[in-house]
Each structure stands twice: as C-alpha cells, then as structure tokens.
Amino acid sequence: MQVVKEYVQRWYESGLNPDEYICHQKNRNLVEIEEAATGKRRTVLTFCTNDILGMVQEQAVKQAAIDAILRYGTSNSSCSVLSGRIDLHRELEAEISAFKHLPYTQLFINAWMAMQALMDAFCHLAIPVPGFHHTRETLILSDVLNHGCIISAIANAGTRSGKLFGYSPRVRVRAYRHCDVEDLARKLRRFVRAGDRIMVISDAVFSMDGDIAPLPDMIEVMQPYDGSVLVMDEAHASGALGATGRGIYEHFGILPQQAIEKGIVPLIMTTFSKFAASAGAAISSHVAELIPLLNVSPTSIGTISLSPPQAAAALESIRQLRQRPELVKTLQENTKYLRARLLEQGFTIIGETNVIPVILPPELNPKIFARQLMEQHGIWVSPIWFIAKPRLRITVNALHTKEEMDCLIAAMVSTRDVLYKSTISA
Numbered sequence: 539m540q541v542v543k544e545y546v547q548r549w550y551e552s553g554l555n556p557d558e559y560i561c562h563q564k565n566r567n568l569v570e571i572e573e574a575a576t577g578k579r580r581t582v583l584t585f586c587t588n589d590i591l592g593m594v595q596e597q598a599v600k601q602a603a604i605d606a607i608l609r610y611g612t613s614n615s616s617c618s619v620l621s622g623r624i625d626l627h628r629e630l631e632a633e634i635s636a637f638k639h640l641p642y643t644q645l646f647i648n649a650w651m652a653m654q655a656l657m658d659a660f661c662h663l664a665i666p667v668p669g670f671h672h673t674r675e676t677l678i679l680s681d682v683l684n685h686g687c688i689i690s691a692i693a694n695a696g697t698r699s700g701k702l703f704g705y706s707p708r709v710r711v712r713a714y715r716h717c718d719v720e721d722l723a724r725k726l727r728r729f730v731r732a733g734d735r736i737m738v739i740s741d742a743v744f745s746m747d748g749d750i751a752p753l754p755d756m757i758e759v760m761q762p763y764d765g766s767v768l769v770m771d772e773a774h775a776s777g778a779l780g781a782t783g784r785g786i787y788e789h790f791g792i793l794p795q796q797a798i799e800k801g802i803v804p805l806i807m808t809t810f811s812k813f814a815a816s817a818g819a820a821i822s823s824h825v826a827e828l829i830p831l832l833n834v835s836p837t838s839i840g841t842i843s844l845s846p847p848q849a850a851a852a853l854e855s856i857r858q859l860r861q862r863p864e865l866v867k868t869l870q871e872n873t874k875y876l877r878a879r880l881l882e883q884g885f886t887i888i889g890e891t892n893v894i895p896v897i898l899p900p901e902l903n904p905k906i907f908a909r910q911l912m913e914q915h916g917i918w919v920s921p922i923w924f925i926a927k928p929r930l931r932i933t934v935n936a937l938h939t940k941e942e943m944d945c946l947i948a949a950m951v952s953t954r955d956v957l958y959k960s961t962i963s964a
C-alpha cells in the first residue's frame with residue numbers, strides 16, 4: 539500500500555482531488571449539504587443533480603417505494619435465476635417495454651452490469667450448450683466518447699474470448715470518431731469481415747458533452763449490414779428527449795420498428811438513476827431469445843436483482859411520467875432558457891440537452907470556479923477536470939424556476955469577473 543499512500547498524498551497536495559459533500563436534506567432544488575473536509579453546513583441551490591423530472595421527491599414515488607418495502611422487505615437477497623423475480627420486476631419490465639416500443643425487457647442493478655451482461659450474452663452466448671458450436675466473430679464499433687460502462691464492457695468483451703469464455707470466438711473492438719457517421723461508415727467498410735456479427739454502440743445523449751447521437755444517419759449507414767445490432771444507451775435520453783420523454787427515437791420522430799424494417803436490430807438500455815428516481819437499468823429488444831441469455835449471463839447470476847423499493851420507485855416514476863408529459867416540456871423549456879441565457883452572457887457551451895457543459899477559458903480552473911460559486915453565491919455545479927476535458931457541468935431540471943436559473947447566471951457572471959481579475963493581475 540505504500541505506493542497508494544504516496545500517490546494519494548501527492549494527489550491531495552496537487553489539489554486534483556474532488557471536493558466531497560454530504561447531503562442532509564432536500565427540498566426541490568435546495569439542498570442542505572456538509573463539506574466533508576471542514577464539517578461546514580450550508581443550504582445551496584443545486585444545478586448538479588440528475589433528477590431531471592423531480593421524481594425523487596414526488597409523493598407517489600416515495601409511497602410506492604415504502605409500500606414495496608412493506609410487502610417484500612428491503613432486498614430480494616439473491617439473483618433472479620436462482621431465487622426468482624418479484625412481481626414488481628415483471629411489471630417494471632412490461633412498463634419499460636411499452637414506453638420504449640420494444641416488447642422484451644430485462645432488468646439489472648445498474649448500467650455497468652447491464653452492459654457487461656449484454657456483451658456476455660451477445661458476443662459469448664453466456665453459457666456453453668452441448669452440440670452448439672459458436673464460430674462467428676463479433677465486431678463492435680463504439681463512439682470514442684461513449685460512457686465508461688460501455689468502454690469497460692467492450693474492453694472486457696474483447697479480452698474474455700478464450701479465457702472466461704474458453705469456447706467463444708474473438709471479439710474485435712474499434713472506435714469511430716465522436717458522432718461522425720462518415721467515420722462509422724468508413725470503419726464498417728474497413729473492418730467488417732465475412733461472417734462477422736456487427737454491433738454499433740453509442741450513448742444516446744453524451745453524459746459529458748450533452749449532445750445527441752445522430753440516430754437516423756446511423757441507421758442509414760448500417761442498413762447494408764443486415765442483422766447488425768444498434769445499441770443506444772438512453773441513460774440521459776429517457777425522460778429528457780422526445781415530446782413524452784421516450785428517448786432518442788421519439789426525438790427524431792421514428793420508432794424502433796423502422797430500424798427493424800431496415801434489417802437492423804435495435805437494443806435500448808434505459809437507466810433509472812436519472813429520470814426514474816431510482817437506480818437500475820434495463821435492456822429492451824424485439825428479440826425474445828436475447829432475454830434468457832441476459833438472465834443467465836455471469837453478470838446477472840453473480841449479483842443481486844433490483845431491490846423492491848428501487849423497482850417500485852422506477853415503476854411509479856415511469857407511470858407518473860406517462861400521466862404528466864408536461865414535465866418533459868418544462869424540462870425542455872428550462873434547457874432552452876438556460877442555454878440561451880448562458881450564450882447571451884458570452885459563455886461557451888456545447889451540446890443541446892439539459893446536460894450543459896460550460897467550457898471555461900484555460901486560465902480559469904473549473905474547481906476554483908465551482909468552489910467560488912458555492913461559497914459566494916450558494917450555487918452548486920459540478921466542476922470536471924478528470925474523466926473529460928475541463929469544464930463546468932450544469933444540469934438543469936424540470937423543477938428549476940426562472941428566478942433560480944437567473945440566480946445561476948448572475949453568480950456565473952460575477953464569479954467570472956472576479957476570477958478573471960485575480961488571474962490576470964496574478
């Protein structure tokens with residue numbers, strides 16, 4: 539551990555460690571937090587939560603979670619293959635299938651497990667079956683800016699053949715340039731070999747850049763490759779994109795069925811940690827046979843199934859959303875308003891969704907900027923200087939009021955003025 543100790547000491551000395559906060563209470567977007575290093579408490583206005591529709595504090599959602607605990611207890615205490623599912627799992631799967639227009643859905647405890655299970659199931663067919671010889675290699679094409687859960691799963695997929703899955707043929711992984719459909723087409727032409735099973739995989743909304751994958755163009759480019767699989771990670775798209783929050787297909791005015799008619803197999807991963815007041819993930823497909831494979835993949839058997847309160851909170855959130863699509867409209871209007879106000883004040887922002895990355899001039903350190911926003915103005919945004927290029931990451935939600943967004947703008951402008959002066963005179 540000596541290396542770890544020295545490394546972490548150096549890390550703290552260099553100021554590259556993230557500040558830590560502990561939440562004590564929430565009321566809409568006002569949060570009482572404690573700074574872990576000093577114990578200091580303050581109430582701040584948050585612009586860094588992923589609770590995009592405000593479902594976390596919705597009474598019906600809280601009650602559904604409580605009722606589930608009273609009925610089933612707090613945990614299922616095992617995985618579904620070994621100890622069965624609860625009825626809530628089945629209801630949630632059906633609800634997601636209807637919401638995403640794909641009839642078969644499998645649940646997981648989070649996106650990382652879902653992605654790993656998908657790779658184990660699709661590339662390696664999960665478990666050996668006597669008399670079936672799996673001979674076809676898989677080619678995976680992945681956007682370079684895909685989320686870590688995808689990167690990790692495809693890296694594992696590429697190294698698991700011949701090891702964990704001794705009988706399984708190779709998985710070849712190639713990256714294409716961010717949202718660059720021409721590059722995707724080029725890489726398909728260059729890397730596809732006869733007999734390959736092809737998977738193209740992308741965030742629907744990119745979690746650090748806040749932009750949207752060019753889905754219709756991706757479908758066009760994939761069309762010549764009959765049977766190729768298109769995976770959309772809708773972690774930030776569910777509840778945020780489309781008139782009723784169904785995600786990227788609705789955003790572009792199409793249905794997964796249209797991809798199917800072009801010979802493409804659409805898979806959608808939904809997660810519950812953003813729009814659905816919970817944790818957990820789901821993979822939906824029109825191919826019934828994928829589901830038992832996802833269920834028996836080592837990732838599914840080796841871990842716990844979604845707990846009753848988590849399943850209930852997600853289920854009730856989706857039901858609420860289906861009854862109240864105006865929440866999505868408010869989120870989209872807030873996004874438009876805040877983005878326009880930031881631009882008007884001369885900030886450089888990228889993307890087009892409720893994830894709003896603000897790129898600061900290189901002389902302004904995002905961590906110092908965010909700290910100043912919190913200490914001087916009581917506003918909480920996420921500074922990013924690890925995992926992606928330096929930026930402030932603002933997330934706006936359906937509960938933010940115009941006054942709160944104006945407060946953020948005034949604080950951003952004032953902080954920029956103060957920091958510019960101090961960095962230029964320094």
Ligand SMILES: Cc1ncc(COP(=O)(O)O)c(C=O)c1O
Pocket residue numbers: 647648649650685687741742743744745771773774809810811817818819
């Ligand atoms: C694109 C994307 N995929 C997956 C995840 C992870 O989801 P989960 O909370 O289920 O682990 C995130 C979370 O930030 C994300 O942005």
